[in-house]
Amino acid sequence: MRRPTISDLAKASGVSVATIDRVLNGRHRVREETARRVYEAAQEIGYHAIGLLRQRVFEDLPQYRLGFVLQKPMQSFYQAFAREISVAAAAATTAKLQVQIEYPPVSTPSAIVEKVRTLVMRNQAIAIVAPDYPAVEAIVEEFKEKGIPVFSILSDFAAGVRAGYFGLDNRKVGRSAAWTIARMARKPGKVVCFVGSHRFHGHELREMGFRSYFRENAPEFEVLETMVNLDTVDVTHETISTLLQKHPDLVGIYVAGGGMEGAIAALREEKRTGDITLIVNELVPESKAALMDGTVTMAICTPLPALCRELVAQMISSIEGNTQATARQTFFPFEIYISENI
Incomplete structure (x- = not known):
């Protein structure tokens, strides 16, 4: 399959080759709307310099660190979950994100709390898959008071304390x-x-x-x-x-x-x-x-791509102080598979 060229990218994004060159090389300022359109077109056609484009387009964006605690790293589902978190973070257009994903060795309160404390040292917002233990609620409340939002994913916990829930009904x-x-x-x-x-x-x-x-x-x-x-x-x-x-x-x-x-x-x-x-x-x-x-x-x-995109967006929003958009339950329509539609 032929690798997309700069001319292909210009056609896909509806701009001139010269504009693409300015975006890639940063010689002259290009309108943010145009630069983003070029970046999105590059993603769609698989343009080889997507990394450089992202750097040019988003170089002035704030940088945030997001932490995640998942379960059972050897399970196919959680491996897919980790991949979708990384994809959603890489696709974010309002901030540059660094993601840290951890797994407690067991689902005991002490193991989960230890992982959360480790993540909080390096990250500005946390999302967790965890049982609803009093110890988990206590640490969520502790970090809420320190201004670090903690989100529950897949299974809710610490209702009224955590920043928001993302999962199925x-x-x-x-x-x-x-x-x-x-x-x-x-x-x-x-x-x-x-x-x-x-x-x-x-x-x-x-x-x-x-x-x-x-x-x-x-x-x-x-x-x-x-x-x-x-x-x-x-x-x-x-x-x-x-x-x-x-x-x-x-x-x-x-x-x-x-x-x-x-x-x-x-x-x-x-x-x-x-x-x-x-x-x-x-x-x-x-x-x-x-x-x-x-x-x-x-x-x-669980529609993991949609969940991860919305979760990452709300974590960014919470870091930036928009608490009204969080502190709620966000339900995603679940997908049903039978032998005839796999």
Whole structure:
């Protein structure tokens, strides 16, 4: 494929080659609107000097540091999340951003607090995926008083203290999972929901939505006691294998957090693929393969690119003192994947 030339860039951005030259070399001042149009066109066509263009266009912008605490760095979902954060930061047009992404070794309050303290030393705004522990709320409040905004992502915590929440409407996610099972199951039977921890507010809301849907709209199904799998594959696998032996009339499983791989493996081993409606979260290589072979019925997914763009924009806004734009819940429409649209 031919590499785009400066003439291609001029055509794509609707300016002259001479204007492109001025933007690239900084010989003469070019209007900000024009320079940004050239930069955006360069992104679209894959112009090779995009790094130099960004430097020229945004050289006068303020510089900020953003810190992020995610979970489980070996999981495909969080690897994709980290990539989208970096993409969103690189695409920001109102500031030059440096991003630091960290992962606590475990999801205990002390480990999370330690990571947050480390990030605060180097960054001006923080965003965290964390359980809703009192210790987490305390450190959020501590840094709020020091003027450092902390945002919750995916699962809310420290409501009324944190700067804002960015994620899905998790109660609706749980109800959507229940709706699907109630309609896809071949006959009424038992259903079960797995959560990583009741301390994850997002998981708790998904469980509440799941149970409330069956209670209100499908009482002919029996909802078993919720299972805590610590977001791990092994616990999920072992628990589902036991449930399948104990409850031959099990017709639906919803894994509200991590550990879906264990559910997929258990259904395959017990030869229950296609016999049980399995709902999981996020489209990753494992869930995509399971959708293709019929083990997974539906995956409910977070629109990471949109979430990261809005999150980064609001973190910048909070650093610049615009608190009115934050301190709220920002819900993103979730994406639904089945075997026919992956």
